[in-house]
Amino acid sequence: MVEFPFYSLFVSSMITLFINGSPQIFATVPTVRQVLDERGMTGRRVAIECNGDIVPRSHYDSRALAEGDRLEIVVAVGGG
Amino acid sequence: MTFPVSPDPFILAGRTVRSRLLVGTGKYADLNQTREAVEASGAEIVTVAIRRTNIGQNPGEPNLLDVISPDRYTLLPNTAGCYTAEEAVRTLRLARELLDGHALVKLEVLGDADTLFPNMVETLEAAEILIREGFEVMVYCSDDPILARRLEDLGCVAIMPLASLIGSGMGILNPWNLGIILERAQIPVIVDAGVGTASDAAIAMELGCAGVLMNTAIAQARHPVQMAKAMALAVEAGRLSWRAGRMPKKPYRASASSPLSGLIQ
Numbered sequence: 001m002v003e004f005p006f007y008s009l010f011v012s013s014m015i016t017l018f019i020n021g022s023p024q025i026f027a028t029v030p031t032v033r034q035v036l037d038e039r040g041m042t043g044r045r046v047a048i049e050c051n052g053d054i055v056p057r058s059h060y061d062s063r064a065l066a067e068g069d070r071l072e073i074v075v076a077v078g079g080g
Numbered sequence: 081m082t083f084p085v086s087p088d089p090f091i092l093a094g095r096t097v098r099s100r101l102l103v104g105t106g107k108y109a110d111l112n113q114t115r116e117a118v119e120a121s122g123a124e125i126v127t128v129a130i131r132r133t134n135i136g137q138n139p140g141e142p143n144l145l146d147v148i149s150p151d152r153y154t155l156l157p158n159t160a161g162c163y164t165a166e167e168a169v170r171t172l173r174l175a176r177e178l179l180d181g182h183a184l185v186k187l188e189v190l191g192d193a194d195t196l197f198p199n200m201v202e203t204l205e206a207a208e209i210l211i212r213e214g215f216e217v218m219v220y221c222s223d224d225p226i227l228a229r230r231l232e233d234l235g236c237v238a239i240m241p242l243a244s245l246i247g248s249g250m251g252i253l254n255p256w257n258l259g260i261i262l263e264r265a266q267i268p269v270i271v272d273a274g275v276g277t278a279s280d281a282a283i284a285m286e287l288g289c290a291g292v293l294m295n296t297a298i299a300q301a302r303h304p305v306q307m308a309k310a311m312a313l314a315v316e317a318g319r320l321s322w323r324a325g326r327m328p329k330k331p332y333r334a335s336a337s338s339p340l341s342g343l344i345q
Contacts, residue, residue, distance in 0.1 A: 020132040039135050045145055046133060047178035049170070054177050072132065074174050076144050078114060079129025079160050080104030080246070080295030
């Protein structure tokens with residue numbers, strides 16, 4: 001039996017998501033809701049796109065993310 | 081107003097809008113000034129932009145929607161900064177999600193970073209897709225009457241030609257083109273972009289426009305809140321003036337206002 005170092009379990013579960021273009025590392029696969037909570041956006045009015053498709057607010061808890069997913073998280077700002 | 085004026089509701093996409101002045105929320109010193117100026121303008125329709133949020137920075141940072149409440153104003157998400165139909169459509173799908181299914185949007189697809197002139201080829205393409213998806217599209221466009229007609233035929237709910245370049249404050253540069261568009265359009269024509277001061281807004285309304293949309297003219301005035309009020313008055317004055325019907329111009333002959341009889345001899 002091949003022995004894996006203990007930390008390989010941990011390392012293999014790390015995933016990278018690209019949020020608003022910047023790579024962000026998560027220890028475990030998060031839901032969309034967990035991404036918001038971990039990045040200080042709990043309760044903020046946002047809209048989210050994953051790989052070009054809208055993620056409806058009602059799917060934040062259930063939507064499964066995967067390695068390399070590209071999330072866009074937008075808000076309303078001042079503009080003409 | 082206390083004198084009798086017959087009702088003149090501003091109907092846009094089947095709904096009655098309180099004010100013919102539409103305002104943007106960009107370029108203000110801070111959110112407090114944004115709130116005060118928008119309030120002073122009396123506008124109901126207020127444009128907002130859609131942008132990436134700053135991840136993890138200032139979680140308690142004040143939000144535009146805290147001061148411009150969607151309960152109080154009709155928010156008009158725009159596609160400012162988009163240069164292709166695809167970017168514009170994507171932005172407005174996000175906006176619809178952000179604003180709980182809100183369908184009224186401002187489409188603008190830019191063609192050039194120096195002039196911010198609209199790219200009408202991309203604009204037409206985006207309008208078609210958005211209308212198919214159930215959006216109510218108010219569209220920033222060039223003042224070309226043929227393209228304006230095309231946008232109307234596609235099913236846009238308002239045509240919004242520029243009066244001069246976005247943020248230029250140069251005023252109404254081609255009233256004749258606007259006049260041709262106005263003569264033919266069956267949907268509201270709203271001047272969007274170029275207004276610099278209150279008289280420009282009044283001129284747009286005197287031409288017969290259904291409304292005026294502006295941002296920089298208010299936000300970059302020395303006193304934005306005062307200018308917001310001035311714009312509200314100008315839009316109202318211009319509209320009343322258009323409805324009242326101006327006197328005919330008589331370029332070559334004066335006409336005395338006082339009686340010619342009964343003069344002291």
